[in-house]
Amino acid sequence: MSHSRVPSDRRKKPLDAARLDELALAYVARFATSRAKLTRYLARKVRESEWQGDADAMAACDAVADRMERLRFLDDRQYAAMRAGAMTRRGLGVRRVKAQLFVDGIADEDSGEAIAEAEERxxxxxxxxxxxxxxxxxxxxxxxxxxxxxxxxxxxxxxxxxxxxxxxxxxxxxxxxxxxxxxxxxxxxx
Structure with a gap:
């Protein structure tokens, strides 16, 4: 019996602004996330797909992230407080909290209260x-x-x-x- 590998027939699936919005909605429904993490996710999906929108793909990613913020599905300040609290409860220190919030793309003005809370604890x-x-x-x-x-x-x-x-x-x-x-x-x- 031959175990030769069959070449993948995966073609890039078409992606437009409506599908990008659906992907973003599914992502924020499943994960607590920051604006930067959502934007990175959407940009990755655009790279993996064939973009068919009229507008620039990255501009569409930003527009979807803006919409998610307006609908209050994204709140970087609340995400920072949640993430920092979870990390300190697990026993991680302030430097790790700061580093993780930086990686998650949280701006200084949004992470200030969370870091202060981590310093107190x-x-x-x-x-x-x-x-x-x-x-x-x-x-x-x-x-x-x-x-x-x-x-x-x-x-x-x-x-x-x-x-x-x-x-x-x-x-x-x-x-x-x-x-x-x-x-x-x-x-x-x-």
Whole structure:
């Protein structure tokens, strides 16, 4: 039995402004997204298709994104708050939040409040990260190896936390309930 590969008969499907609008509507119905992410998605669809519209394809993408904003299906400020909140609850730090909002195409004026909120919750996010990874006070035994301690600090830094904050949390020995309670109080955790 021969397993030769049959050449694909995929032709570029025609795309016009109405179909582009349908694609955008389906995308915003399925995903929480920013204007920049929607525009990138639509531009990719245009590249993958054969454009049959009268207007320029990229201008049509922008017009569809404008329409989605007018209909309030897109709100970069609300998206930034949602995305930053989800990331801090997962234990990620302010630097990771800023980087992700930048990648998502959120402008500084739309991301300011979300970043400020992430900065206020930095300690709680770092404690949550340590709890999830079982570092510092949440470990089963103390990390006596300096190389292991530095790997843990590096994990905190990759998650977007400040190295000083990581070292402060890692300095608490497992089972030190008083220090952990003080840290929880500072992080305003329940």
């Amino acid at each position: 930095a300690m709680a996010a770092a404690v949550g990260f340590a709890r999830r990874r079982r570092f510092g006070p949440f470990a089963t035994r103390a990390a006596d190896d300096p190389a292991q301690r530095e790997r843990q600090v590096a994990a905190f830094v990759r998650a977007g936390h400040a190295p000083a904050l990581a070292r402060r949390i890692l300095a608490i020995a497992p089972g030190d309930d008083a220090a952990l309670a003080a840290l929880d109080g500072e992080a305003a955790l329940d």
